[in-house]
Amino acid sequence: MHTLFCIAVFASVDSIAVALTDLEQWKEFKHAHEKNYPHPATDAYHYAIFQKSLKEVKEHNAKYEAGEVTYSKKLVKYSDLPKEQWPQLPPLLISDNFIEDDISEDIGNVEIPEAIDWREKGYVTHVKSEGAICGDCYNFGAIGSLEAFNKRVNGELVALTILAMVPTQLP
Template sequence: MKIFVLLCIAAFGMAEFLSDDEEWSNFKSKFNKVYNTPEEEARRFEIFKDNLNHVREHQKKYDAGEVTYSLGINDFSDLTTEEFKIRYTGLRTD
């Protein structure tokens, strides 16, 4: 019985940490993301990974009670902060 409990704990713990590739695949599927070229997809994947790492680091702080709000992946997670500002707020930084 102890082994079963440990396996369950290990399985749930491992499910919390999907690889970047798995997260990317889930993101593209969930938000119906399609890119025009392999180069554009590679660029968006790099941006996504940066944003994913930011979310992961923030969630550690949230789980530790260091911040009061949580973050997650959404349909904007393949955009840089600058791209988001320009596209959705009209803010120009130039």
């Protein structure tokens, strides 16, 4: 009976350590993203969502480490909000007469690979954060294309940045 009690105590201490780790990460997350929930109930609500997001990220990254998926995840500034409250972009409209070109006639008998990992070829820079400005994804796509084009032409991969253009009020 004494052994069973010791196992129960160690198990509870272990889960307290995990909870403290989550709490420490919650405090760091709020500080990093300038979040402040003064009411304890509101803080607890967002903390619960954060814990769920944290668990999803940890489980996914364990699969990444095991080679089961090809990318890792991390927490983002919205990780303490329900997914339905995340900012949404309008859907991409595709014309009804959009036809995918068959390029097989243009390239002859050249074998086309099933996939190309441009990271392995050195054409991709680090992942950039859009920050709080919605709609910048188009800019980030253009910047990525310019970086790859520059690498192709000049042989050097240069990370470009976007300076946010914040409208100002005129008097």
